[in-house]
Amino acid sequence: MPIHVASRRRSPASLAAAYPGAEIVDVTSRAPEPWVRLSPFFPHGGIPVPYSEGVTSQSVEGIWQALKVFGTADVDPSKLAVTGMRGLKRTVRRYGPVLGHRAGLTGTELLPYETARRLVYLPSYRWVLEHRAADPVERLRRAGETGDVVLLDYTTNGDVADPGSPLSHAALLRLWIEGRWPAGTATAG
Template identity: 65%
Template structure:
């Protein structure tokens, strides 16, 4: 059975997915599913382009390499273990110029492909493989719905943030 992705804010989940196992995989989820959140501090996550650095979380990689007109990369974000205070926001710093990799600024889609996807995939395969396997087993027996704040699973769709739950669902469906 496929794994579905739905908004955490959706109010019709039980009607739309009768009998489904509904699992929140956001930073507000309960154990063990919170470990699928990109904010979760697994530790030891390789930072693309920086062989000497690791991050506590996938979100730490994403935020650390973001560059703003008024602020360069912020490698302190790699060490955040609280799942709070990790975001570097447009409201505070203005629009980002991109993400720096190997001395050059990447556009948003390129950064998703070169930074976020490899970091998140590494985390799934090396820090949460047990949960991916459990989801695979569960999905073989019943409908599973993963909750996230966004449901955009298309890396090229820049109109909405990328859903990590969609990445999990895709990974669960792979051999």
């Protein structure tokens, strides 16, 4: 299945040269319908928050940001209710260093970065792929059966264990379509 991941910042000419004849699909929060639904910022609603029985979020990014704990700020449940694709980020500039992600809104355990990726981010994004974005995923799977597909994202890191750069949801989407979802991840909901 010829599915590739490339930076959204590359020029159309560069992408065309690198992937001649490929279908180029932006899957970021700036993408058109239906592809925007594959963005972790998209407000699908009803996404189970790991380690928080009965609590749901509008978006995957809302979960990731809500459970983030900083030097001067704990969890922020308000991020779970954000229905726009802006105003979700919580930054070190404002709150100090990230100490980890809380295992649930009221949990006592702080998860280190890679563990949080595996037990918070991946299960939440997988839940969306299974329950809220199955149609666009299937369209990409079919397109990949007949030709090259390039998924555009702002980052391209698909290695959950590599904390050197942000994790690419497009790379995760590719792994999902290829049946190679990262091992050692929990299931949301």
